[in-house]
Amino acid sequence: MDIQNTQSQMRKGVLEFCILSIIRQGEVYPSDIVDRMKAANLHILEGTLYPLLTRLKNAGLLTYRWVESNSGPPRKYFVMTDKGLEFYNELERTWQELADAVQALTQPPVTSVHEETPTQP
């Protein structure tokens, strides 16, 4: 069992959710997404982001518009569609459940705590 592999698996699971949550907050440029995720200490390769965005766009969850740029070719700014919002809400609920479950499981069991208390002097 490779620890790094497991770690990246865990990160990957929430990657989409994180990206969607950033886009939900407003129109955004892909490299900004990378920056913001980096700031939140969640690293992603830009090369992975583009295909991901394209797929989400093709699935109808995102849409984009061209914005002229003075430092290069026109930029694509992504924004969320209604369908994407629905999708996001679904993901958020799942995440909440998952987080709760993980929380509950990773905490020391309450019952055992109770059992242990009487034995303590």
Added chain:
Amino acid sequence: MKKVININFQGRVIPIEESAYDMLKQYVESLRKFFANEEGRDEIINDIEGRIAELFGDSLKKGATCITDDTVNEIINSMGRPEDFEGEESNVHSQLGGEEKEYKFNNTTAGETTARGRLYRDDNEKILGGVCGGLANYLRIDPTIVRLVFALITFMGGSGILLYILLWIILPSRPLEGISSTKRLYRNPDERVIAGVASGIASYFDIAVWVPRLIFAFPLVLGIITSIFRGAFWMDVDPFPGIIFGSFGGTLFVVYAVLWAVIPEAKSASEKLEMRGEKVDLNTIKNTIQEDLEGFKSRAEKWGGEFKDKAQQFGQEFGQTVGQKGQQFGAETGSAMKRGGRRLGGIIAILFKAFFLFIAGILAFALLVTLLAFMVAGVGVFPLKNFFLEGFSQNFLAWATLLLFLGVPVVAFITWLIRRIMGIKSGNRYLGFTFAGLWFIGLVCGGILTYSIVRNFDATAREKHEYSIVQPSTGKLIVKVPDSKVKVYGRWFKMDGIVSMNDDSLFLNNVRLRIVKSPDSAYHIYSHKFSSGRDEGAAVKNIHEISYNINQSDSTVWLDRGFSLKKGTKFRNQGVQLTIQVPVGKRILIDRTVSRRLNWFHVGNGYDWEWDEEWNSNNEDWNSNIEYIMTPGGLERVKTKEDIEEEKRRQRDQDREADSENAVEQYKKSKEELQKEYERKQREAEDLKKELDKPVDTTRYRYKKATAMNEAETKPVIEERKESHVPFEASRLLMMQMVY
């Protein structure tokens, strides 16, 4: 010191170090391969390129004079290499539904492709379905080898096609990275004698140029020498087939011609590099061009005026190279290429395609076999040609027809096949035109030849010749054909009417026999020799060449087996019509050997002239081994012993049939009679009974007794008859059964 070039990247001119450009190019290419099966591949690549262009812009804005290796490396690292994506990509989209599973599948495997491991069909290196290309990529060998192996399996057992189709369906398709170090086979235009085939092969196999040249040339030289020797010793003036069809030399000649047509010429600098197996990149191309340039210079000094042409050629080559590079790059960056994930939907289409190709292949193969058969037949008839053809022009036309009309399609087909096998897609346009043109010339030659041969049969003449025979004393003439002393067996090519054939004569048994009624009381035999010719004179001359005789011993006439055409005499439908006149009342027997050893045939319409007054209804078809007798009404069969016996038997059968019919009637009759008699007797008995019942009269007792006795006497008689007629009936029935 580094060279800086300007590139047009995402609509902007960017100064970039050459090595950095190579790196960038490679990177984009690797991305393209990674996302090969992704639905929005071009969009993704475009987005990434856009971002890179933006980063370049930033870098230049910050004061960099050009994009360096470091800049590109930095950008690539921040974007991530396909190897880095791999882990990250694989499970990202598990939530996007079933469609995503395919991405997952494809993307996980994409990375492995570059690292080798899975078997795919190669989208980049394909002729049909890319199966061979994929296998070659998997095995890291030249696709041509795999193709040749497949072709071999197909031609040996035929299972190759099935295997191919199976793999076509099973294996997923994706563009694979070619083996960059693969050498390709080109013709070398720089070192050539005829077309540079030998030198191209030499550089492909890394051997000295003279080796393949010698292999090609040696049998040719040998062929020429032997044909000269043959010509010297046998005075056989036929050098044309000697050189070209001198078995081995001929094969190699054809091989050279095919290779010439199949192998592309290494025109551009990059092709020349591929030919030598050197790595193709900008620097090496430049070096090659410089080498070329120097070579051109020295040649220019040598040949002066030719320099201009060569320089132009060079300019074209260079332009082509640059143009190709530009195109390549354009193809890489542009969004023209459309590759849908047509995996599932494509299977049906592929099946149809495979089926179509299969059928087409079979048709093509059948065509090839037919043509080959024609070729072989043509060669088979070849020994006969001297008897058919007259003069140089006809010989020439015959060769032209054989080579062009029949040979060209064969060569064209082989060429096409090899081109397909070698994976040369863009055909030389002129090649097709050349083949079509040559074939058309062959067709015209064939037409002219046919016409001129037909013209040689224009006029027809015949000549009557009467043989003197001794009248047979037995009143019966037997006609036989002697056995020949020399027999030729096992000639695969058989033609009716030709008994044997050797170098200087053709033996024909084109003889027909007919039997007619004699005008007088003697047997007569005469022949009509006939022949066609260009004109009457030629026809008559041909007739005089025919020598056909008969021999007689007692009542048996021996006919010649045929007649021979000497060398120099042409075959012009020569034939002999033998007529035997049989007087009325005399007999004739034609032996089986006649119909077995003589054979009637003619080319063309035959002879439809009037056969004089003798050609009347008397000329009935005769069968061999049957004795005929001439009657005033014509030929009639003579009853042989078997015939008589047969007739007798038939008569017997008829009689027996009649007999049995009589017997039945007789039986019926007798039965009726018996019935009547029985009834009559019964009536009598009743009468007697009545008498008996009359009042008893003693005076009549004696009488009564007498009648009683009488009755007792009669009854047994009836019974006896009844008994006897049962077996009688059974035997009748038995007989009836036998009859029917």
